[in-house]
Amino acid sequence: MFVFIIRRFLYAIPIALAVAAVCFSLVHLAPGDPLTAIIPADAPAEVVIAIQQAYGMDRPLLVQFGSWIQRALQGDLGVSVATGRPVMGDIALALSNTLLLAFAAALLGFLGGILLGALAAIYNGTWIDKLATALAITGVSIPHYWLGLLLVIIFSVHLDWLPSMGAGPGGSSDWRLDWAHLRHLVLPAVTMCFIPMGIVTRTVRATVSEILNSEFVTALYARGLRGRRIAVHVAKNAAPTVLSVMGLQFGYLLGGSILVETVFSWPGTGYLLNTAIFQRDIPLLQGIILVLAMFFVGLNLLVDVLQTLMDPRIKRG
C-alpha cells in the first residue's frame, strides 16, 4: 500500500509538469503577440524589441518555459499586463473567496446528496426514490448560471430578502463570519450546490442499493442486526466510492465557479478570470488556470490516497 502511495505521488509530478506546459502554451494559443495589450500599435520597432526583452519574450520557448516554472515554484506568477501588479497577490485573495464559496456549496450539496441518495436506495422504487431521482437529474441538467439568475429574480428582485451581488456589504472583499457577510453567501452557494447534489445523489443511490442487495447484508440481517448497526456496515462499504466522487466534485466546484461568480459578481477566481479574458491579460489568465489546475491535481492525489487508506482491498497495478 505504501508503495502505491509513493508511486501515486511520483506519478503526480509528470502530470503537474504537463499541466503547467498546457497553461504555458495558452499564451501562444492567443492570436497575435501576447504583448499587444501593452505595446501601442504605432510603437517603433526598437521599442517593441525592448518591451519583448523586458518580458523575456525574445528567448527560445523552452527557456521561457523553464524560467516560468522556476519562478512559479517560488510563488512568482508574473506581472499583470493590465494593472502592473504581481499576479500572485490578486489570485491569492480571489482564491480564498472561491474556496469559501466552494466549501459552502460542497457542504450543502454533499449533505443533501448523501441524504437523498440514501433515502432513495432504502425506499427503492417508492415515490421517495422517484422524487430523489428526479431532483438528481434536474440538478445535473440545469444550467447553473440560469438557476442563479432565477434565484436572484425570486429572492432579490421580488422578495428583496437577500443581496444579489458581491461577497459582503459595500462590496467589501475581506470576509467575516457574521450575518451581513453570510447573507451574500446564501444565493451563490445554493446555486452551486445543485450539480454536486445531483451527482452525489446518483452515486450514493447506486452504491448503497448495490450493497443492500449483497449477500453479506442478508447475512447481517440473519444474525439479527437491525437498523443503525446495518447502516454502519453499509456506510463503511459505500464510503470509498462516494468519497472519490465527492473529491472530484469539489474540484469541479473550484474550476466551474466562473459562471456563477460572474452572475453574482463574487470576487473569486472565476470573476478574476473573466476580467483577465476581457482585458486580454494573459499572465493573469495563465496564473489563475495554473493555480486552479494544481489544486485539482492535488485534490485527485489526496482522494486516491485516502481511498487506498480506507479500502485496503483496492489493488493498484
Next chain:
Amino acid sequence: MTSIISPTSKEKFALAAETAAVSRGYWTTVWTRLVRDPVSVGCAVVLLLMVLIAVFAPLLAPYDPSQGTMLKRLSPIGTEGHWLGTDELGRDMLSRLMHGGQMSLMMGLLPVFIAFAIGTSLGLIAGFFGGWINSLIMRTTDVFFAFPAVLLAIAISGALGAGFVNAIISLTLVFIPPIARVAESVTTSVRNLDFVEAARASGAGNFTIIRVHVLGNVLGPVFIYATSLVSVCMILAAGLSFLGLGVRPPTPEWGLMLNTLRQSIYIQPWISVLPGLMIFITSLCFNLLSDGLRSAMDIKR
C-alpha cells in the same frame, strides 16, 4: 461541471460491448426496450420538435429576429402581437427563441460529434495496439483530465478569443479525452474476445480486423456514452456565450440572449428567464434520453 466519466461507467460500457459481440439480437432488444419507455419517447419527441422548429425558424417565426422596434422595448409576456414579449432592443422574443435554437443546438451537438469521431479513433488505436502506443495516447488524455471541464473550455476559449469557431474548438478539445478513454476500454475488452483471435488465425490483417470485427462492436457503446455528453456540452456552450466567448451579437443564441437580458431583470424579470428555460428543457431531455438508452442497454446476461 458534472463528472464526465464515472468510475463504474467504463466497465459497464465494456460489458455491453462484450454482450453485444456475443449475442446477435442485442441492439434489437435495446431498441425494443427503449421505445417501450414513455419518458425516453417523450423526450425524443420534444427534441425532434425543437430541431424542426430551429431548422424551419425562418418560415415559422412571426418576425425578423434581428429587427426590433425601439418603441416596443421589453414588452411583457402576453403582449398582443408578441406572445413572449420583446427583448431590450424591441425584438420579438418568440422569433429570437426559435432562431436561437439553430446556434444553441449546433453548439451542443457539433463538438460532441467531432469529439466522437476523433476520440473513438484515438481510443481504437490505443486499445487495439496496446503497448507504447496505448501509453502515449492515454497518458496524454490524463493531462486533460487534470483540468475541470469548465475551466479547460473557458481557458482555451479565453486564449483563442471569442467566436463561434473558437468555441467549437475548445469544446471539442474538452470532450475528446473522456470519449477516448471509454473507447479505449471498450476496444481492449473486445480485442480479447475469441472471434478476433479467430480472424487473426485465418490471416486477417490489423486494418481488416479493426474495420470488420472491432469497429462495429465499439461504435455502439461509445455512441451511447457520447449521447450523455450532449447535455453537458449544451450547458457549457451556452455558458461560453453567456460569458461573451461564444457567438457575437446580434446572432440569436440562447446563452447570449440570457447574457444581454440579464441587465433587464429589474424591469422584465420573466423575459430574461425564457432563453435559460430553453437551455434547461433541451439539456434535461438529452439527459433523460441518454439515461433511457443506458438502462435499455443494461440487459442481464
